[in-house]
Amino acid sequence: xxxxxxxxxxxxxxxxxxxxxxxxxxxxxxxxxxxxxxxxxxxxxxxxxxxxxxxxxxxxxxxxxxxxxxxxxxxxxxxxxxxxxxxxxxxxxxxxxxxxxxxxxxxxxxxxxxxxxxxxxxxxxxxxxxxxxxxxxxxxxxxxxxxxxxxxxxxxxxxxxxxxxxxxxxxxxxxxxxxxxxxxxxxxxxxxxxxxxxxxxxxxxxxxxxxxxxxxxxxxxxxxxxxxxxxxxxxxxxxxxxxxxxxxxxxxxxxxxxxxxxxxxxxxxxxxxxxxxxxxxxxxxxx
Amino acid sequence: xxxxxxxxxxxxxxxxxxxxxxxxxxxxxxxxxxxxxxxxxxxxxxxxxxxxxxxxxxxxxxxxxxxxxxxxxxxxxxxxxxxxxxxxxxxxxxxxxxxxxxxxxxxxxxxxxxxxxxxxxxxxxxxxxxxxxxxxxxxxxxxxxxxxxxxxxxxxxxxxxxxxxxxxxxxxxxxxxxxxxxxxxxxxxxxxxxxxxxxxxxxxxxxxxxxxxxxxxxxxxxxxxxxxxxxxxxxxxxxxxxxxxxxxxxxxxxxxxxxxxxxxxxxxxxxxxxxxxxxxxxxxxxx
Numbered sequence: 001x002x003x004x005x006x007x008x009x010x011x012x013x014x015x016x017x018x019x020x021x022x023x024x025x026x027x028x029x030x031x032x033x034x035x036x037x038x039x040x041x042x043x044x045x046x047x048x049x050x051x052x053x054x055x056x057x058x059x060x061x062x063x064x065x066x067x068x069x070x071x072x073x074x075x076x077x078x079x080x081x082x083x084x085x086x087x088x089x090x091x092x093x094x095x096x097x098x099x100x101x102x103x104x105x106x107x108x109x110x111x112x113x114x115x116x117x118x119x120x121x122x123x124x125x126x127x128x129x130x131x132x133x134x135x136x137x138x139x140x141x142x143x144x145x146x147x148x149x150x151x152x153x154x155x156x157x158x159x160x161x162x163x164x165x166x167x168x169x170x171x172x173x174x175x176x177x178x179x180x181x182x183x184x185x186x187x188x189x190x191x192x193x194x195x196x197x198x199x200x201x202x203x204x205x206x207x208x209x210x211x212x213x214x215x216x217x218x219x220x221x222x223x224x225x226x227x228x229x230x231x232x233x234x235x236x237x238x239x240x241x242x243x244x245x246x247x248x249x250x251x252x253x254x255x256x257x258x259x260x261x262x263x264x265x266x267x268x269x270x271x272x273x274x275x276x277x278x279x280x281x282x283x284x285x286x287x
Numbered sequence: 288x289x290x291x292x293x294x295x296x297x298x299x300x301x302x303x304x305x306x307x308x309x310x311x312x313x314x315x316x317x318x319x320x321x322x323x324x325x326x327x328x329x330x331x332x333x334x335x336x337x338x339x340x341x342x343x344x345x346x347x348x349x350x351x352x353x354x355x356x357x358x359x360x361x362x363x364x365x366x367x368x369x370x371x372x373x374x375x376x377x378x379x380x381x382x383x384x385x386x387x388x389x390x391x392x393x394x395x396x397x398x399x400x401x402x403x404x405x406x407x408x409x410x411x412x413x414x415x416x417x418x419x420x421x422x423x424x425x426x427x428x429x430x431x432x433x434x435x436x437x438x439x440x441x442x443x444x445x446x447x448x449x450x451x452x453x454x455x456x457x458x459x460x461x462x463x464x465x466x467x468x469x470x471x472x473x474x475x476x477x478x479x480x481x482x483x484x485x486x487x488x489x490x491x492x493x494x495x496x497x498x499x500x501x502x503x504x505x506x507x508x509x510x511x512x513x514x515x516x517x518x519x520x521x522x523x524x525x526x527x528x529x530x531x532x533x534x535x536x537x538x539x540x541x542x543x544x545x546x547x548x549x550x551x552x553x554x555x556x557x558x559x560x561x562x563x564x565x566x567x568x569x570x571x572x573x574x
Contacts, residue, residue, distance in 0.1 A: 020307045104397040105451035111391040138453045164392035166425045
């Protein structure tokens with residue numbers, strides 16, 4: 001496996017590896033790889049001839065006061081893990097190579113879809129994400145790109161961007177990977193102290209309780225307000241958890257739902273803070 | 288030459304023509320082709336194996352009250368002209384294929400560069416342009432794309448977009464083509480009545496006078512304010528001309544200049560209305 005730090009070297013390497021005849025899979029990450037990322041890399045390995053993992057902590061998707069500076073950087077370990085999961089190339093560009101000092105070009109999915117859920121508290125986040133993903137797509141030109149369902153809104157927004165800009169890439173979204181107790185894997189879990197970590201399972205417990213309530217066929221089980229209440233009650237059992245949002249929305253448009261209908265998957269999504277640490281999780285609900 | 292109206296057919300055709308080994312040149316147009324466009328197509332023919340001319344009147348770059356509905360559509364004649372200049376394919380998609388009803392993804396070069404000059408009176412114009420050009424680049428994936436210097440600000444904005452999004456395409460900007468009296472060719476010239484047409488040469492006369500004044504070495508010849516005055520006086524000789532702007536800016540950044548310096552090309556750009564018809568023209572000034 002090769003660690004490549006410059007765009008020109010990456011283009012050369014892909015050329016040499018026979019990009020064009022061969023399928024290229026891209027797994028965009030911010031590093032600090034865990035089993036969630038590795039599941040994406042393994043999937044990419046199964047479906048492509050060449051697997052590129054980008055490791056880039058993208059400054060433009062962090063708001064002021066967010067954890068850009070402190071976001072964990074563990075490149076050496078990331079390379080070991082990426083290779084073990086089947087990556088051919090780890091692409092780790094410098095921020096100065098990606099963004100010139102006067103860069104002002106943005107790719108944005110406008111509208112409610114990027115301002116609901118996480119977009120409400122992170123107003124510039126998705127514009128940063130769609131811009132860096134566009135840049136990475138232009139550099140790597142993958143046939144397929146892999147994202148985790150953990151960032152459900154991101155996956156929906158990227159799919160919409162790809163469709164609307166007619167980008168010839170297949171977006172593959174892989175399931176959430178969880179700890180034994182149900183906590184969704186996240187690079188930010190390492191910010192939690194042991195008591196916070198113990199209580200952090202409340203996100204999953206809430207979502208799981210909602211899914212069980214719906215599938216039990218109980219009265220009110222298809223009513224988003226009732227399901228949000230179920231989630232809320234579970235989360236509130238953890239005294240350290242501060243709810244940011246609990247929403248149940250259409251899984252494709254992210255629009256609020258009045259009722260969960262048969263054949264129309266809903267997304268139950270939550271964001272919860274433990275001290276400075278912000279965790280998100282979600283589950284697909286089917287009636 | 289083939290007229291292709293669907294994206295999937297275009298991708299298939301480019302695949303069959305051996306895109307990958309062969310260089311593809313794209314000339315994006317809104318149709319109503321004239322010698323200006325044909326000079327771009329001929330240049331593309333010289334430099335590439337496959338030449339695609341897109342003909343698409345892009346709704347999103349017209350503001351309310353602008354001439355989207357009345358913009359001349361002359362597809363049959365465009366095909367004859369494009370073929371004569373060496374095009375292999377005219378790509379003429381339907382607006383409904385390019386934009387889904389709920390499309391909200393935009394590519395935007397933010398900042399003064401898109402809000403000065405034409406951006407001042409056309410606030411959404413360049414966002415529409417960069418979005419459609421991105422879409423066309425994603426569909427055609429050209430090696431080179433051709434634009435006219437006539438739309439100088441557009442060329443600067445597109446170069447910036449390409450650089451900042453790391454799009455692997457070479458932007459080729461070709462000189463303005465003019466009528467015998469100096470009027471820059473434009474599809475909108477056909478809106479002019481004969482008296483307006485006669486007076487429309489004032490844009491070029493003004494720009495040419497400024498260039499002569501600068502090259503004469505006269506006192507004040509490198510002072511943008513003095514040069515704007517020279518242009519203004521020429522334009523005001525035409526009673527039907529209503530000035531929208533006369534600006535002298537850095538040719539790369541489009542920032543206002545206090546002084547034209549050796550080795551730093553300046554752009555003198557004008558927009559003038561004749562009744563409802565808006566004409567633009569420009570010239571590069573070198574000290």
